[in-house]
Amino acid sequence: xxxxxxxxxxxxxxxxxxxxxxxxxxxxxxxxxxxxxxxxxxxxxxxxxxxxxxxxxxxxxxxxxxxxxxxxxxxxxxxxxxxxxxxxxxxxxxxxxxxxxxxxxxxxxxxxxxxxxxxxxxxxxxxxxxxxxxxxxxxxxxxxxxxxxxxxxxxxxxxxxxxxxxxxxxxxxxxxxxxxxxxxxxxxxxxxxxxxxxxxxxxxxxxxxxxxxxxxxxxxxxxxxxxxxxxxxxxxxxxxxxxxxxxxxxxxxxxxxxxxxxxxxxxxxxxxxxxxxxxxxxxxxxxxxxxxx
Numbered sequence: 001x002x003x004x005x006x007x008x009x010x011x012x013x014x015x016x017x018x019x020x021x022x023x024x025x026x027x028x029x030x031x032x033x034x035x036x037x038x039x040x041x042x043x044x045x046x047x048x049x050x051x052x053x054x055x056x057x058x059x060x061x062x063x064x065x066x067x068x069x070x071x072x073x074x075x076x077x078x079x080x081x082x083x084x085x086x087x088x089x090x091x092x093x094x095x096x097x098x099x100x101x102x103x104x105x106x107x108x109x110x111x112x113x114x115x116x117x118x119x120x121x122x123x124x125x126x127x128x129x130x131x132x133x134x135x136x137x138x139x140x141x142x143x144x145x146x147x148x149x150x151x152x153x154x155x156x157x158x159x160x161x162x163x164x165x166x167x168x169x170x171x172x173x174x175x176x177x178x179x180x181x182x183x184x185x186x187x188x189x190x191x192x193x194x195x196x197x198x199x200x201x202x203x204x205x206x207x208x209x210x211x212x213x214x215x216x217x218x219x220x221x222x223x224x225x226x227x228x229x230x231x232x233x234x235x236x237x238x239x240x241x242x243x244x245x246x247x248x249x250x251x252x253x254x255x256x257x258x259x260x261x262x263x264x265x266x267x268x269x270x271x272x273x274x275x276x277x278x279x280x281x282x283x284x285x286x287x288x289x290x291x292x293x
Contacts, residue, residue, distance in 0.1 A: 004028050004040050006059055016059025019044065026074045039082065041071060051084060053099060063099030067092065073114050078121055085111045085126060093141060105141040107134055113159045118189030125167055127156050135190065144190055149181060161207045163215060165232055167192055170204040178204050184232045196236050201246045211258035218254040218266060221246035226276045226283060242276060242283045
């Protein structure tokens with residue numbers, strides 16, 4: 001009914017609720033570190049969205065900032081900045097403490113998904129909705145490079161995954177399957193080098209989860225592959241360890257949470273636990289549950 005809720009993490013009891021409208025594009029986004037706080041988007045205006053910071057315990061409004069248009073994706077919280085991608089082709093810098101608008105970088109192409117940052121926070125990697133990947137210098141905000149990726153409009157389902165110097169961009173195709181475009185970032189993060197293209201069975205819906213040297217591909221037809229992250233200079237740095245064969249039918253959006261390098265929990269219409277045995281190159285499923293349709 002257009003409400004965002006804050007829940008007690010220990011008991012699940014509701015602590016507060018805030019009206020954000022039926023078109024709010026994402027759930028409350030926790031702000032890491034310090035006192036509990038979250039970012040919300042209020043979509044009730046109908047023409048432009050507003051970004052809100054609220055107290056995590058009470059829901060009290062801390063600040064409110066107009067975004068000048070409707071948004072589709074959560075911002076990136078990086079240090080003292082909130083970096084909000086705008087579909088029109090702009091990145092907006094907002095002060096995390098005060099909500100003051102600090103600047104806007106115009107990229108000239110519609111943007112898609114939340115940007116990712118390199119390990120040092122000096123560079124951002126922002127996908128266009130179509131064709132390109134932008135490398136953005138954070139301070140001062142400027143476009144460092146444009147990489148041609150060739151993605152179709154609407155084909156990017158999620159933000160890229162960054163693991164060490166690997167940047168992995170999933171995209172879905174009209175055939176019902178997908179691709180991972182794997183890049184290796186140079187030492188300072190300024191330049192991504194194309195390293196590998198990996199076909200994926202089924203569609204990807206969320207950034208590939210990883211733990212240690214293992215990253216998981218979770219397709220929406222139940223096809224699952226655990227891959228090892230190898231050397232940055234290898235010809236094919238990502239190699240499959242073990243897989244589960246996909247079915248013909250889709251089970252819907254699938255999300256993963258690795259607990260260790262050898263254990264991943266999966267949420268979908270077929271939620272369950274996956275155990276990886278790299279020595280035997282197999283994935284076993286100790287338990288699974290089917291949700292009612």
